[in-house]
Amino acid sequence: MGNEIKITPAFIRAVYDVVAAIPSGRVATYGQVAERAGIPGAAQEVGQIMSRVKAEQNLPCHRVVNKAGTLSPDHVFGGQERQRALLEKEGIRFTGDGHINMVRYQLSEYEQITLPWS
DNA sequence: CGCCTGACAGACT
DNA sequence: TAGTCTGCCAGGC
Numbered sequence: 001m002g003n004e005i006k007i008t009p010a011f012i013r014a015v016y017d018v019v020a021a022i023p024s025g026r027v028a029t030y031g032q033v034a035e036r037a038g039i040p041g042a043a044q045e046v047g048q049i050m051s052r053v054k055a056e057q058n059l060p061c062h063r064v065v066n067k068a069g070t071l072s073p074d075h076v077f078g079g080q081e082r083q084r085a086l087l088e089k090e091g092i093r094f095t096g097d098g099h100i101n102m103v104r105y106q107l108s109e110y111e112q113i114t115l116p117w118s
Numbered sequence: 119c120g121c122c123t124g125a126c127a128g129a130c131t
Numbered sequence: 132t133a134g135t136c137t138g139c140c141a142g143g144c
Contacts, residue, residue, distance in 0.1 A: 007141070030126055044140065047125040064125080068133085072125045097132095123143085131135085 007045055014038055015049050022063045025091045027100060028107045029067045051076070062086040069100035 014037035022028050028036075030043035030050075037046070050061050062083045065071060077083040084094065092105050 031128095034126090041127085041139070043126040044124070045126090048141065050125055061125085066126060067128090076125060121144090124141095126139090128138085129136090131133100 007049065011037060011039060011042075011045075012049055015046055016053075016057070016059060019050075019059050019061065019064060022060060022107060024060075024063075025105070026107050027063045027065050027069075027087070027092065027102070027105050029102075030064060031067065032107060032109070033064055063090075065100060067102070069102040069106075071099070 015033060018028075018033050018036045030046045031041075034040060034042040034046045039045070046064070050064060053059050053061055062077060071077075071080040071083050074080055077086075080098075084098075087100070088094070092100060095101055
């Protein structure tokens with residue numbers, strides 16, 4: 001038995017919802033997003049979905065980072081500096097090495113995301 | 119079909 | 132915390 005990892009429209013929508021619900025000033029890992037979207041282990045697929053998100057969709061993709069707290073490659077967000085600027089603007093501080101202090105800003109596994117409309 | 123790559127992650131060191 | 136290796140799966144060729 002297992003969770004088939006398929007990038008279905010339903011999964012994509014679920015990912016959008018989860019990402020949209022990440023509070024400003026917090027970050028979530030790809031794995032967390034996958035889990036909350038209903039398919040644990042689909043972290044890489046979430047990344048794939050993120051890579052296809054268009055700016056018009058207005059999703060806070062910059063709040064999704066890898067578990068090490070390092071930013072996305074230079075070819076996205078118009079450079080890491082841009083993504084970093086977006087996050088710092090929300091109050092997230094970086095270490096001297098240029099990565100996020102995940103212990104401090106990562107959304108906790110047990111923390112319920114509070115949706116804007118609830 | 120196989121082979122390689124990737125906005126990833128867990129286990130170990 | 133950082134490297135390294137391995138597992139994972141979708142997609143492109």
